Amino acid sequence: RDSIKAKFMRKGEDVVNMNYRALEVGMNYVRENIKKVDGYTFPPPREPKDVVIMEGNQAVAKGAVVAGCRFFAAYPITPATTVGNYIVEDLIKAGGWLYQAEDEIAAMAMVVGAAHAGVKAMTATSGPGMCLKTEMFTYAGMTETPVVVVDVQRVGPATGMPTKHEQGDLHHAVYAGHGDYPKAVLAPTNVEENFYLTIEAFNLAEKYQMPVFLLTDASLSLRAEAFPTPDVTKIKLESRWVYNPEEDPEGRYIRNGRFLRFALFTEDGITPMGIPGDPNAIHAITGLEHQENSDPRNRPDIRTLQMEKRMRKLEKLLREDAERFYEFDAPFEKADIGVITWGLTASVTKEAIERLRSRGVKVNALYMKLLWPVRKDLVEDFAKRCERVAMPETNWSGQLADILKQETHIRPVTFNIYRGEPMIPSEVEGFIDYLLENPEITEGRLTAADVFGKERVYGLI
Incomplete structure (x- = not known):
């Protein structure tokens, strides 16, 4: 009734009441004339889930x-x-x-x-x-x-x-x-x-x-x-390291009265930040290369040391935080095919992997969620357990494959779809089947036309 009123109220109360009466007539007709004769019933509600x-x-x-x-x-x-x-x-x-x-x-x-x-x-x-x-x-x-x-x-x-x-x-x-x-x-x-x-x-x-x-x-x-x-x-949350003079009793981050925002002596390259307005952490912010106290400098030694300071952070990230972003599904000590992929294509690939294994295909999978920097050892250890590495991606060039070829010794076979739609599981499954049927293909780039024929240049959609 609320929907009827909202729909017809601007046409006047008489029109609203007429539609109310029409609704009542229809409901009464169903009650009096239509009897349930089939055996179908709604199932009982499922146990509620906390989702x-x-x-x-x-x-x-x-x-x-x-x-x-x-x-x-x-x-x-x-x-x-x-x-x-x-x-x-x-x-x-x-x-x-x-x-x-x-x-x-x-x-x-x-x-x-x-x-x-x-x-x-x-x-x-x-x-x-x-x-x-x-x-x-x-x-x-x-x-x-x-x-x-x-x-x-x-x-x-x-x-x-x-x-x-x-x-x-x-x-x-x-x-x-x-x-x-x-x-x-x-x-x-x-x-x-x-x-x-x-x-x-x-x-x-x-x-x-x-x-x-x-x-x-x-x-x-x-x-x-x-x-x-x-x-x-x-859920664990991280917050930035903010300079606090009480935590620096020796004054390591103060030199000649200046705050060393970009100090060079930390092993991991991470140094405390200063919040604007804090008299204990006054520093400049500029896009220019700088020395430890933030003053711009263009000396070769300072440039070299500051660049190394910044990039040391990635070394720490790879040691401490990278491994949890690599999802391995690799039950076979020596798989016929190892699939590496990322993003939404990984979700699609998971269904394809299930189908392939149900047919007896030995296929391992690695779903990468940290795409940069790359833990080379984890990727290469995975590849060593696979006869060949296959990489489906929805882009022209195989961009993650390019990065892994740059960063590791892996030389994969890529499968590239670029029609503006996600892959579907049967396409990934067909790609792996094609590799199994063509053992001479050990690296390179394949498209839908290569795998399914030129008449299926767009894939199986």
Whole structure:
């Protein structure tokens, strides 16, 4: 009745009452004339489960707030816009702030500024926005600023296909910007991991004082899944190291009355940050190379030592934090095929692996969620237990494969789909079957046309 009133009230009370009467007539007719004669009944309700149902972008937003994000710089771009839509109410309730910037560059600059001011800060964008933000990525790297950038990937280049799926931004995230600087790149495989890896992104950014990129994609952004309700009391959170003179009784981080924001003597390259306004931690922030007290310098020795300081953070990350981001499903000591993949393609591959094993195929799998830096030993140890390595990806070139060829001795066979839609399990299954039927193929690049024939150039969709 409420729906009828809302629909017809502007036409007057008589029209509303007429529709009420029509509804009553229909209901009475069913009661009096239609009898149930079939044997079908609804089953009893299942035991309720303690789960939440979220979309991918919603899970990113929730994870950010749980991680302690208190500033989000927004600029609308498909398919990342809804991260801001989802986060805003929770952010305000938590005492945070969302600001819609005038453009992508300003949004990234605001994130860097908020992080300098002492709060956990994030932005979300897609491929074109990544291009515009790149200069500020390098600025965050040079100034050792903890920031989180969510890239909800879509088809490129240029405007591309804004609402379609692709895994085409990995090279950009890993190699974005001029010069070298420490960064980490994470990629969830499902909606639940969107939540937890967003928290991990903040933890890595805060611990290592560097940019961290989280790569999701258009399909994953809209995908809804149920997963166990997170127990936020058990989630470990990291916060940046902020200078406190009481913790520095020997004054190691003060020299000639100046705060050594970029001190060179720490083994892991991590040094305490100073919050603006703290008289004990006054320092300059600039994109120029700098000495320990933050003054700009262009001497060869200072440049060399500061670069080594920054990059030592990645050595610590690989030792202490990398292994948990490698999901191994490798029951065979010597598999016919080892599959390595990432992102949404990993979820698709899991079903394909089940199908293959049910037919007796010996196939191992590695699902990488930390895509940069690379734990070379873990990847190579996995590959040693496989006759050949296969890598399905939804991009033209096989971008993770490129990185592994650069960083390891692995020479995989790639399978590349780039039609703007995710792979389906039967395509991954068909790719592995094709390799088993053609044992002479030990490395190289295959497409849907190679595996399924030129008439199926788009794959099995």
